[in-house]
Amino acid sequence: MSDAAITPSQIEALFTRSDDSFVFARWGRPIVPVVFGVDDKTLEVVKGAVEAVVFLAGHKMAETDPELGANLMVFFFRDWSELADVPKLDQLIPGFGPLVERLTQTGADQYRAFRFDADGTIKAAFVFVRMNSPLADMSAETLALGQMAQVILLWSDTAFQNRSPLARVGERVILHPEIADVIRAAYDPILPGANSDPSHALRLFARIAQIAG
Template identity: 70%
Template sequence: MTQTDSTTPEDIAALFTRSDGSFFCARWGRPIAPIVFGVEDASLRVVKGAFEAVCALAGHDMAETDFELGSNFMVFFFRNWSELSDVPNLDRLIDGLGELVERLSAAEANQYRVFRFDESGAIRACFVFLRMDAALSDVPAEELALGQVAQSMLCWSDTAFSERSPLARAGATTVLRPDIAGVIRAAYDPVLPAVSQDPSHALRLFARLGAQAPDA
């Protein structure tokens, strides 16, 4: 299992235990049909590559379109939060968009993520907003794309990556941390439920992590 050997059930539980103490782990319940706004073709290929890589890791399907929404994973790159107010029909997809834009602008936030869930609690849609301020503009495109896709493959805790990035360096290449890659792969094991609010789910993820092939 390479570097995932030191991962404990408590480590996994912390990744899905929110700041209010509640546990929630959910994966996508349908193929991911992404669309990206606000980037040039070269960057678009990078983002698409990140989707393909993480979905391959998870063993999860991608699709050209979603049967319900058309595109169920939307990524927006922009310079100012106010630009979101000009996106046609976005207010129909994001409840309280105007208030959200005001709040994020006042906080000078540079990223925000919104999930939507189906009746079972599995992820049915995700909206990622990236305000390209000086800090994000300095992040290499490959690193930014991989990090955002990884953080959107599961409904992680709001504090999961507050102190440590999900990414690591392998020589000159940016990759997912082995423990995070292992948890993503384990969470998409079809024997596990798509959603759980029971902290004991971390033990099941840990068991699947231990069952992964050493060279996975």
């Protein structure tokens, strides 16, 4: 754990949404990624980032999801209007058409949507990255790692508004140590895969301390 250890209140804030509700969820099934809109070189970078974050979490990947085929879909594109040509997205994400209109109007450069199993754990996630934006100036490695960090858990919608999940060490970009600690603790099998009680932050804090010790 980093020298400036994360506190229970900081952990709670990471999962407290803008409506003040506390919602924690991790993936409950192996992750099966598929990436659209990139060349083979970038594809390998993105999949490498998925593998690195999944390994950190102690979670699993698979070749296919028996229900969905792929359950982590990552889209890179230059304009939100391009998504209108992607078949069945409106079936996978209810209200997708109006959502794209809002994202276009606000000039959004990224968006993540999740689906959940009956027990509240993450069933599928959809990551949208508009490259006709400042994100295009990032290296593929930095962009991919940042996106995967934000999709390995159901963070608050405000968790990374004022801070990045990444940190720079010399020439390298890594997961911020405090965020890495939370991810590792969140996937401890002793903890539930989903929880709406803010006291869960205390359990995460205790697991971080135990892992660090």
